[in-house]
Amino acid sequence: MGGFRPVSVLAMAPVLSLSSITKRFPGVVALDGVTLEIEAGEVHAVMGENGAGKSTLMKIAAGVHAPDAGAISVAGDTVRLRDAQTATALGIETVFQELTVLANRDVAQNIMIGVEPARLGGLMLDNRALYAQAQAVLDRLGIVIDAHMAVARLSAGERQMVEIARACAGTPRVLILDEPTSSLGRQEETLLFALIGRLKAAGVAIVYITHRMSEVFALSDRITVLRDGRHVVTGATSSFTRQALIRAMVGRDVEDRRRGAAIADLPEALTVRGLTRRGAVDAVDLTLHAGEVLGLAGLMGAGRTELARLIAAADKSDAGSMTLFGVPYQPGGVGEAIRQGVVYVSEDRKELGLVLGLSVADNIVLPGLRRFSRGGLLSLGAMKRAARQWMERLGVKAASPDTPVSTLSGGNQQKVVLAKWLSLEPRVILLDEPTRGVDVGAKAEIHERIRALADAGAAVLVISSELPEVLAVCDRIAVMAQGRIAGIVPAGEATEESLLDLAFAEAGLAVA
């Protein structure tokens, strides 16, 4: 691999250099003096746990965020990336983790955005050339999508490929790929890897962010590891072992905290039989035991959130039955589910989980307000005492219960969300992406609380897209694919690869 290096006058200067980059967001230092140098013709993997600062660093390279301190240079020249346009003009193209494909436009309009062929300074769009050029880009990359297609009709994987085509439409010097494979199917993945090989041979520098170890070792020439916003190590890929890489990312050896006892001996808390919602969840059978943490893994769109929402009665099922501790469980709505002790903690804490304008205390007691009500009046003292108790129990770091939630860091906000629902003392807890956007320290704390919940007898379901997370926290892991349970495996026997295999399995191939 990589014997070929294009000779250039600037061979000594890295094509993209980010030096001593610092970036602060309210309440958190996302990047603390990070340096990253990318050479032409290399695939440089940037690794780190969620919240390590990878995406922030990439957004700085892409001109989306401005650094608070540090310098950026392209091929030896110091530059100031005022906006994404400036970065693109310098040949830095980015495929962002959050898809930027515009669903209201068609494929060609997305691929050619900003460089639409036109005459008279943009006043006469040449639509024929637009579709021809976009189709040529797709064909060149081997992507089988019609340039006329409306993006709204494409799958997540196809949208990702359109995004990649957009980034490659010009002639990038640096191509940043932020978790490009998270929504791709196998065929598309193969296509992408071949494409990376071709671009690399043509001297394009590729920055590759992924959580998948196998991809890193197969594709990259060098690896940089970030942790808690700091640079940990940079080195040739061949100098890393899998274990060493994990240790660099996590900062310690990962301990095994999974439950050894046979799950089958635990009492059944929730059983789900044939649960179906057309187009999302397809005849799911699942048993959740009291005292167990069950992981729910799968690709985006596999139906995990939809399943949780059915259990929490946030959506209506088309078929199927459920029992709760042996009693038929047919809640008519979220309120009834909560009264029966089943709570769903949404993945989107800003949209659905928290009232950002309210204080920590108000948020925590919100779902259980009834209990603090005396003849229609609220007992503020009792509310504050309860809130303080939950803040302590979950380790919420806030100046006081009156602090507005909007001023807390992501990790602390997530703890407030948990406190809010746990204050209802639920018997079954469904957690959807409980650590998304949370820094590493808070993440470990949240994992501990999740374990503690189960140890105290609650039945916990954890939906997570991070396989290391489900592997670390859960007793068993159920993998969903296309609305079905593709398999359920004890966490001790699972690996990231075996879970991915299940996630990609065609519906109906279920094994257990």
Added chain:
Amino acid sequence: MAADRSITRSNRAAARRAFLATSGIYLAFAILVIALAIVSPAFRTPENLINIGRQVAVLGIASFAMAFVIILGEIDLSIGAVASAAGVVCAMALAAGLGPLAIPIGLAVGAGFGLLNGILIVHVAVPSFIATLVSYFIAQGLALTLTTGQTILFAADWFRALFATGTLFGLRSALVWLVIVFAAMWWLLARTRFGAHIYAIGGSQESARMLGLAVDRMKIMVFTLAGALMGLVGMILIARIGNARADGAIGLEFDAIAAVVLGGTALGGGYGSILRTLVGVMLIGVMNNGLAILNIDFNSQQVIKGVLVIVIVLVDRWARNADQK
């Protein structure tokens, strides 16, 4: 190649379905016109149809401006007040004997308020709802201060002919302006890079920014363009009646929003077209005219208009859903 063609063909079928899905508005329009033609002989006279055309000129231009703003994902509540203010300033310029210079002055007043909207939204970072409310108050206050509540009279027949009362190819000049602005705005939105980027920003402002579009500059340009068009609307208004009042176009923004929404443009931004906005404008125009011809008093007209708007929106939604099954 065969596979390619079949993809294209299925795409055409999809396009046909999409057209049917969006045709509810045409259906509603046809039903309304036929119903009025049956009920009222006065409605179906040629004079009345021309009359409707003249009446929709102001609403049409205002609605095209509003459509741009809404497709961009924003809203403009200032247009009625800005058109009034531009009309007042222009009338005073004419009364002061400035002659043709009154035209760029009127346009500049409109464009100036549009620019103010854009700057408030982009550089002061307030939502367009608030920014344009600010402009609404300032424009209205300006017009009231300048007129001191009086009607501004001016004598300039050439001006009235140019913007309202003259004829070209048998069309009243107000209607000619509507046609010109319609053609220009349709082209701008459907056939230029500028238009493509309006859709992109309306689809997802954050994505558009990450994709390197000049989101801020686009916003300022769209609001300034909308403002300049309000200058034109103000001039058509004063040309039509031969004088200017501070409240000449108050409330125009609501009819314009109604026309744009009736035309199927999503209030969230990213979707919509000038052609369908025109149909929405015609709907409102026919509705206003029909209700007046049927001798329904103004207060009841407002109620009926409200009910009709929701009925049409429901018919439109029904047609869309029918397609998806």
